[in-house]
Structure formats: C-alpha cells, structure tokens
Amino acid sequence: MLKRTHTCGELTAKNAGEEIILNGWVDHRRDLGGIIFTTLRDRYGTTQIVFNPEKTELIEKAKALSGEDVIAVRGKVMSRPEDAINKRQATGEIEVDVDDLEILSKSETPPIYINIESDTSEEMRLKYRYLDLRTKRMQRNLMMRSRIVKSIRDFFEDEKFVDVETPVLTKSTPEGARDYLVPSRIKGGSFYALPQSPQLFKQLLMVSGYDKYYQIVKCFRDEDLRADRQPEFTQVDYEMSFVEEEDVIDCTERMLKKVFKDALDVDVQLPLPRMAYDEAMDKYGSDKPDTRFEMLMQDVTGCFEGTSFEIISNIIAAEGVVKAIVVEGAATKYSRKIMKEVEDFAKIYGAKGLMNIKVKGDDVKASFAKAVEPEVIEKIKTQLELKDEDLVLIIAGDRKTVNVSLGALRLEIGRREELMDKNKYNLLWVTRFPMFEYSEEEDRYVAQHHPFTLPVLEDLEKYGEKEPYKIKALAYDVVLNGWELGGGSIRIHQSDIQERVFDLLKIDREAQKEKFGFLLDAFKYGVPPHGGCALGLDRMVSLMLGEDNIRDVIAFPKTTSATCLMTSAPSSVDEEQLQKLSIKLDKQQKNS
C-alpha cells in the first residue's frame, strides 16, 4: 500500500515540486474528457489531484473512481496556474499531478450527501452516522470537542487535581431523576443503577483526602429527551476540599476562561457577573437568564390596586402578581395574528391569557381597556415609561406561573426580534438557590439541588421547619446565553445539619441508612469541608460551536425516543439471557 506522507489539509505552495503520497476518500470527481480533476478528502481537509491525459492507463483507472472510494495516490505537488487557484480551499494554491493510483476500497453510492452542505434529515444522518461523521460540520464539531476536553484536562492537571474514575455499575439513588437499571446475574433479582452523577463518590473521595478531584465522565438519566438532553451525557465533574463557595466559583471561572481562550480565542472577563436566584426569577422568569438582551419583566401589580377588573383583583387577592415586558417598536408590527401566536405560546407555559397595550402616537390602546379603570392604564404607562410604538405584554396569575410563562415569552420575543447576538458569550452565575421545593406529587419538601447541599445557616435558623421554602442554599449555577452549563454547591459536612436537612425532607433514620448509609458512615471518620461543581460538556461544546442541538456534538447520539437508529438499541434479548438474569417479561412486552 502507498502510505501517506502528508494529509489532505497541509500541502501549500511551499511543497511545490515534492514527490508525495496522499490517502483519503474521493470527495468529488470532475471528468473534463481529457483531464480529470478529483478532490481527495480526509479529516484534515481536501486536496485537488489531477489525472493528466497523456497518462492513458491512469486516466482509465481514474474514470472508474466514484464518490467515497478510498484511494492512495503518489504524485508531484504542482503550483496551480494563476487563474486556477481556489481561494476557498486551504490547499487551493496547489494540486497533485498523479503518477500512481491505488484503489484501497470501493464505495457504494452513499445514501446521504457527504461532500456538500445539505439538509439531510436527522433520521438518515443518525442511521448512517458513520457517514454523517465524515461531513465537514461533524468533523469540525468532534475535533472541537476534543480540543475543549484537552483544555479542561490541562487546566485541572496544572492545578494539581487528580483524575479518579468512579463506578458505572453502582447503587440506585432514590432522589432525583429516574435511574437506568442493570440486572445482576450473580445476585438475581437485584439491580445496579447507572450513575446520574458521581456525586456521592466524589464526596467520598474528599473524605479519602484527594482534596482536588476531577473527572470527565458519562452520566445517565432515564428521563424524556430534548434538544439539550440525552439519556447518556458527559459531565465535567470536580470537587475540592477546604474550600468555600468563592473558591469553587473562582476555580470554575478560571477554567472557563482558559477553555474559551484555547478553543475559540475568546477572552472572558473575570470575575463573571452574579445574580441571586430570586432576582433571576423576578426579572427574567428563569433560573438560567439569557442576559444578551434586556426586555426585563416588570411588576405592575400595584397599578391594578383597587381595580374592579374582577379577574385581576381576584388574582391579587390570592397573592398573585401582574407582570409586563415592553417590546419596543412592535405596536403596529404585531398584528392580531401574531398576537394570537404569541398568546398561544404563553399558554403552553400555563398562562391563562395574555393582555397587551399598544402605544400609537398619543393613543394608548389596551386589550383590557373595557374591563378596567382608565387610571390603571395611565399608571402602567407612567411606570413603564411607555413611548410611541411600544407593545406591552402582560400576564397575571400566581407568581410562579407568571414568572415562567412571561419569562418564556421574553425569550420567544427575543428570538422573533433577533435580539440574541450569536457572537456573544454571556456567562454568569446564578447563586442562592432555594434549598427546598415543595413537591405536590410526594406531599413533602424535596431538595432542589440534592440533600447534601449546605443551606445558608442563618436561613436555617431563621425559617427552620416553619417556612423551609424560604431557606436558601450555597448552591450556584453557571449560565451561558440562557443555557444552564452546570452547577454545584458547598456540601454539608456536619452531621447535625445533615440530620436537620433529612428531617425537613422527611427522610427518616431507616431510609437514610438504607439509601446513603455508606456516605453517612464515611462522614464519621473525619470529613473536610468541601464543595464542587459539574458542567455539562455536551451543552458547553454545542454552545461554543453555535449548534443548538447536543446531538450534533455527540458522535453516536440517541433519538428523542432514546433509541439508536444505527445499532437499533435498545433491542430484545434471548429468553435464555433473561433467565440467567432472573427476569420474566409480561405478556404484553413478549408480544411486541
């Protein structure tokens, strides 16, 4: 075999005259009758190779080449004629005059386009993923991912973190997402769980004295999928001992700064802005605010005080709120049809309805004008400092619904009006998350982060068991352009506080022992104060590449129904296999 001396991306005018060998895939062939041009491709780039008419034997061979054949060519690097230079190609100054051609492997006609940008359906791309990964886009994505991972590793290694692998076959954790289960053959009827995160193990590593740990690790959650959610995904997981919140935040910031510089040559200004959870919810209606544009939510409940508008007065009486966003220059542009679309959008997020005010010159037109006193509209106009062509979108209801629906609407308007600058990377911290969240389903408080998060101690004293929903936690998320990149917390290392938290969560001694006994035992033998963070690598890479779907930065992803179109996983298994695992299927599943 002719072994390559160069890749398809590196030859320039400087190599002119050299005898070289290239290996690669036939990207494209242009047969002009006498002369044949072929573009050869590998992951480094493309190079034009030329079959000249006088080499009759070669020409015959070259005529038989088709797309995606794997070939080797030996030839001489030639400078191209001035008018034949291809400026869009890195190797466009040269071409290779072929002296010898070896066909290493023929290809059938591929089912998807590889050499040109096209809108191939995801279904085809996923089914023939190995071909899709040949495309320029996917090669760029995976190579960027690799670069980002290297940068992260370099950072942690330089900072003396230790990379420790934690088990993939582990114990089911009851709090949080649904676990993927793996049946045990040796202990029939028992199950391992795949980790949702190495949370408990990394805390144990702190107990063991590995005061700086990191791992780039697969995690698993058996929940429904989304554009930014896969059942298996990769986390950048790290934990530190003898630290406080500031230290974890500082370390994360420096890591992000390095990664952005290394991968994108973007300078991130430190320290990153911070926003308390309450402020984020209040102004952006989200715990992961997109701060690339303003259009903040404003509370206009006061303007409706004493109104006879029954729907609103009832909401206010029930401690609800009325909030508004102002869309500048949209009053005329937003026709009845668009307003309907916008209202329907808000309703998806639980809004009961959408009120609006349109300012056109001196005319202030409210969709709810008939139901309300003129002063109310006047007050809103004053409070929001409305000007010509302003459109005000207003939602009333309970605080949570208003925040969520108006926050989602803010983003939707942002998209419609193209207010998000794609070249901007707005990183920020959202801090002081609530420690507890009431779960209707379970009829108890559950930990919003996890039960090992350290509550703000003053809050714990002040609100305690009476108003646990007011207790904040030393938990923080890092947010990039409205996406949660990751988050972490300072953990509890004091057994008395841990017990109080368990009590508040109504996890009794029995359950504690059963579920987290090993951790609580470990904490008896000298545990340093510690805290850490975990970042979603897939999200991070996709954001840095401007891809809006994490499938495009994962080599072999799953569909939204958690299947793999290439391998057909998950699939049924032999009866015998099941027997060894002590598993019986019910009739319904057997038939399907």
Added chain:
RNA sequence: GGGGACGUGGUGCAGUUGGUUUAGCAUGCCGGACUGUCACUCCGGUGGCCGCGAGUUCGAGUCUCGUCGUCCCCGCCA
C-alpha cells in the same frame, strides 16, 4: 403522560378545493460529449405501490381513524 410539525424515486422537496396525470422538480446514479475544473458544463436515460394498516368514496398522495418512525415543546429532568 400531553400538545404540535413532518413522513412522496437513493437524497432533499412540490403536488392547489379528492378527479383530466403517465405523481412533478432538483440532485444523485447510468450512458454519451468535453484538456483547467473545483457542487464543471451540455445531451440522453434509469429510478417511486406516496411510512404501514383499516375506513369513507364511483374514485384517495390528498379526507377520517389507528399504528410506526423522526423532530420541537409542556410535564419530567435534585
């Protein structure tokens, strides 16, 4: 668990209110012409039971129901 969009030659799409049709376009693929192309160009050709199943109808790519698949979203995801 729920809502929405889509499914038509290998691929990406069009196909009007159900009927004048032999399901069209682009690209690919095959054959021919062409010595400076780079998504070469030009000429000719090949290729589809319209995802699958049932129903309504004289007649279904088009309407209805079911089912499968893909994508987006709500719930869910500490």
